[in-house]
Amino acid sequence: MDNLRYIRETMERATAFTAISGWALVLVGGTAIAAAVVASRVSSVDAGLVVWLAEALIALAIAGGASVRKARASKMPLFSMPGKRFALSFSPPMVVGALLTAVLYRAGLSSALPGTWMLLYGTGIVTGGAFSVKVVPVMGLCFMAVGATALFLPASWGAGLMVAGFGGLHVLFGIIIARRYGG
Numbered sequence: 001m002d003n004l005r006y007i008r009e010t011m012e013r014a015t016a017f018t019a020i021s022g023w024a025l026v027l028v029g030g031t032a033i034a035a036a037v038v039a040s041r042v043s044s045v046d047a048g049l050v051v052w053l054a055e056a057l058i059a060l061a062i063a064g065g066a067s068v069r070k071a072r073a074s075k076m077p078l079f080s081m082p083g084k085r086f087a088l089s090f091s092p093p094m095v096v097g098a099l100l101t102a103v104l105y106r107a108g109l110s111s112a113l114p115g116t117w118m119l120l121y122g123t124g125i126v127t128g129g130a131f132s133v134k135v136v137p138v139m140g141l142c143f144m145a146v147g148a149t150a151l152f153l154p155a156s157w158g159a160g161l162m163v164a165g166f167g168g169l170h171v172l173f174g175i176i177i178a179r180r181y182g183g
Helices: 004-012 022-041 045-073 081-108 112-128 137-151 155-181
Strands: none
Touching: 022 045, 022 155, 045 081, 045 112, 045 137, 045 155, 081 112, 112 137, 137 155
């Protein structure tokens, strides 16, 4: 039994986390574009922040639900060793993003949120993607590049860069993942 457990654990360590749904990423990109439209029509920073925080929860529900379905369809447990590693690597930058959102908002630095969000989301994707297929960390690096750009361009560019990042990059990489790695 110990030998079988060792073999199973060795095989789990050698596999990639493949429960990322490309079509779900496309849908997340679409909801991000919709959120950007809604956020552009609200009159206050507070309301815009609420729109984007709601979008984050919607995106989490879409991506999480699709990952569960994809894992079940492939008869792989979602929290196999690669899945656990992905989650443990992805989560810390998301927690930091939530904390910095509160701090930056309270300090009146909401204009830094788009860049901060994309940098930290990209960091989470890069670190989590180390346990996934090769295109996932590339997507994370692209988010980091857009996020870094957002930090150094005028604040008025933030909304457009959010569309490019959370909308465009999700759609682009979602299509790549769906075509190359099955849905």
